[in-house]
Amino acid sequence: MRGSNDRRNGATMCLAVSLFPGEAPFEVPMSARPDFSLLARFVQKAEAAGLDMVLLADSAPGGGASNRQVPFEATTLLAALATVTNKIGLVAAASTVAHQPYNLARRFASLDVISHGRAGWNATMAQDPREAANFSRPEGFSRDDFRRHAEEFIGIVQGLWRGWDPDALLFDQHGGRFFDPEKMHLLDHKGEFFSVRGPLNVARSPQDAPVLVLSGLSEPDMDIGARVADVILLDEPSVAGAKADDVKRRAVAFGRGPGAIKVLMNVAPGADMAARPDVIADRLEESFRSKSCDGFNMLMPPVLSVLDDFVDRVLPELRRRGLVHPDYRNATLRSHLGLAGEERQ
Amino acid sequence: MSARQMKLGAFLWATGHHIAAWRHPQAHVTAGVDIDHYVHLARTAEAAKFDMLFCEDAAGVREANANIASQTSRSIGFEPISLLAALAVQTSHIGLVSTASTSYNEPYGLARTFLSLDHLSNGRAGWNLVTSASPIEAANFGSTGLRPHADRYERAREFAAVVTALWHGKLDGASGLGHDGQNFSVRDPLDLPCSPQGAPVMVQAGASDAGRDLAARTADVVFTAAQTLEEAKAFYDDLKGRLAAYGREPDDIKIMPGIAPIVAATEAEARAKHEELQELIPDDVGVALLSSYLSISDLWRYPIDGPLPELPASEGMQSRQALVIEQSRRDNLSIRELARHFAGARGHWRIVGTPAQIADELQARFEGGAADGFNVMPSYFPGELDTFAALVVPDLQRRGLFRTDYQGSTLREHLGLKRPM
Structure with missing residues (x-):
């Protein structure tokens, strides 16, 4: 569904920017902590450049005040950013240990309505060892328990997101029917860790459901990713290609279309963006053409000059090579990513 | 202006507080999916110098019978914390108070989320503590049944103590100040800077004996439902009387009964x-x-x-x-x-009348020792909030009973509350 001058199966690369990830290649001094207006300018700049989405990391509670780069929790920050942007996708990280599935499903469903269908949830399959101690689970989770807990959690959230049919709301003031009761569905989930009746008390998403971005997957998590993820973020470039092929094969085996999952490779572009934009562009082009990924997630500090280097130097080069779509086609994050309904089975 | 002035909250609820509000031709029927509607309401309330916006909340639908529920507008709406975070950057002065349950959250996450809302709004956030009594909510959180009232309040007391300790920077496992209690354990301090207003404002509404006691211990603001002046005054005196036991002064809590007005020129x-x-x-x-x-x-x-x-x-x-x-x-x-x-x-104090009649009633309760202010519950939105802002607020201002402009910038300053130590 991308531009006609595409050179790889009619597709252009997906581009995301990830703000303040733990492993950011830059340190932001405490004194230079960005306030909301700076973050708003950063995301507006990313939007003006036509990037698909911004990912808002959420520091692991327990990391200590010195590790924080902004004074905001990710979902509340997303809500605020949604009101000062119109097109760009906004994805917030939120932990399956720190939330209850009903509350989290609700928060993101609401963010999706606030942003008119531009919201996504970044769930990680990698457990933060310090987090459980602040959420009344001092004993933590075993690796296996954490995986099963996360998988059940995600299933509940995605089920709740689809509890109202898209045409359930009638708003029939004269007839006195606000919604069609036949089009509201209970979840009635009873599982190992949770039981949740539903339905959600937020309307159906303008983009069908918020986008699910999974990160931190290790080998045993690949089946989960293949079944439920819309976007998968991968770390190690050396094995990313094989992993991407593998997860897409598994997705097809689960009855999903081959385009139903977008695999993005995490990239820390570093300081040579400004000096050697062509080198960065070469590297991205090579990975993209070898089909090891559908695009890239650029890890950046919330510093405008770093984004400027990417947007003003590297992006024009990628665009010149026909690797990046020229503008947003539609309004929702799902459509930016080529994940809109018709590509799902 | 040194005379005591009343506090006003704008209690936002979907299409309106009247159960049939959504069917009224001047209600915005798609309120529950329209963020611009809420931005309009927030700006209207801010222009009228309200102290705060207030959002009710339940982690579930309101009515289990789908046929009945489908004839009201209350089964869908925005989740209030995300709603208020969006409104925080679309407003500059008005306070932003959301309800959240101590039964279905963890104190670390809740303290962190409200502190983030406080930073987004530069010190205008508040948390309305509820313990959640609805079995519909309980069924969304794995419970086989609702917890008994006493257990819910025991959990709420511990929850509030942990949240307050986190906000005040008095919880840190590394210094031997971790929390390991009956219901919760928390090891680390929050990873966000401290609140621009000292700590977000604590609000409560429980009217039971346990609820009043918890409010006397921890709340800055208390919402109540009272039909008559006598009833309101009895509650007011009782709650203010409980404060001394916790080393607090009567003015440390603002009591704000709900009022459901229907206003017109005649x-x-x-x-x-x-x-x-x-x-x-x-x-x-x-x-x-x-x-x-x-x-x-x-x-x-x-x-x-x-x-x-x-x-x-x-x-x-x-x-x-x-x-x-x-x-x-x-x-x-x-x-x-x-x-x-x-x-x-719905059991709330309904006044039907002219702006002057409504102002008279509010004045009588405010000056009669029954209220420090009021939580205004318009029957339908935006019409009845617009009407209250345009007709009743100016009347109260002319009487010197309500501010004509904000004096401070934080919610604590609007409410005249001390900054916590």
Whole structure:
């Protein structure tokens, strides 16, 4: 569904920017902590450049005040950013240990309505060892328990997101029917860790459901990713290609279309963006053409000059090579990513 | 202006507080999916110098019977913390208070989320603590049943203590100040800077003995429902009287009863407006609500235009049941009339009248030692908030009872609350 001058199966690369990830290649001094207006300018700049989405990391509670780069929790920050942007996708990280599935499903469903269908949830399959101690689970989770807990959690959230049919709301003031009761569905989930009746008390998403971005997957998590993820973020470039092929094969085996999952490779572009934009562009082009990924997630500090280097130097080069779509086609994050309904089975 | 002035909250709720609000031609029927509607409401309230916006919350739908629920607008809406975070950067002065449950959250996550809202708004956030009494909510959180009242309040006390310690920077496992309690354990301090207003404002609404005690211990603001001045004054005196036991002064808590006004230029117009709303209550919805007040399930079997049948005595809600029965006999009301009467006001203080009449009533309670301010519950949005802001607020301002401009920038400053140590 991308531009006609595409050179790889009619597709252009997906581009995301990830703000303040733990492993950011830059340190932001405490004194230079960005306030909301700076973050708003950063995301507006990313939007003006036509990037698909911004990912808002959420520091692991327990990391200590010195590790924080902004004074905001990710979902509340997303809500605020949604009101000062119109097109760009906004994805917030939120932990399956720190939330209850009903509350989290609700928060993101609401963010999706606030942003008119531009919201996504970044769930990680990698457990933060310090987090459980602040959420009344001092004993933590075993690796296996954490995986099963996360998988059940995600299933509940995605089920709740689809509890109202898209045409359930009638708003029939004269007839006195606000919604069609036949089009509201209970979840009635009873599982190992949770039981949740539903339905959600937020309307159906303008983009069908918020986008699910999974990160931190290790080998045993690949089946989960293949079944439920819309976007998968991968770390190690050396094995990313094989992993991407593998997860897409598994997705097809689960009855999903081959385009139903977008695999993005995490990239820390570093300081040579400004000096050697062509080198960065070469590297991205090579990975993209070898089909090891559908695009890239650029890890950046919330510093405008770093984004400027990417947007003003590297992006024009990628665009010149026909690797990046020229503008947003539609309004929702799902459509930016080529994940809109018709590509799902 | 050194004279004591009242505090005003704008209690936002979807299409309006009247159960049939969504059917009114001047209500915004798509309120629950329209963020621009809420931005308009927030700016209207801010222009009128309200102290705060207030959002109610439940982690579940309000009505289990889908047929009844589908005739009201309350099954869908925004989740309030995300809603207020969006409004935080679209406003500059007004306070932003959201309800959140101590039964279905963890204190670390809740403290962190509200502190983030406080930073986004530069010190305008508040948390309304509720313990959640609805079995519909309980079923979304793996419970086999609702926790008993006493357990819920025990958990709430511990929850509030942990949240306060986190906000005040007094919890840190590395210094031996971790929390390891009956319900919660927390090891680390919050990973966000401290609040621009010292700590977000703590709000509460529980009217039971345990609820009042918890409020006396921890709350900065208390919302109540009181029909009469005597009732409101008794609650006011009782709660303020409990503060000394916790080393607090009477002015450390602001008591703000809810008020459900219906305002128009003349009393006749106000009455007509009220009648118009009452006519919009679907019979099913009214009878269902009346049934729940009467603690019986088969009221629908009786002719709706006939009188209330003789009812057996029941265990639940005896005082309210007696009130309904007494009114039906005294005023010779049919089931339909009775249902409309109770469904419309939902037990809140309803005043129907002119701006001056409403201002008189508010003044009487404010000066009569029954309130420090009021939580205004417009019948439908945006119309009735616009009307209150345009007609009642200026009247209160002329009387010197309400601010004509914000003096400070944080919610604590608006409310005249001390900054926590």
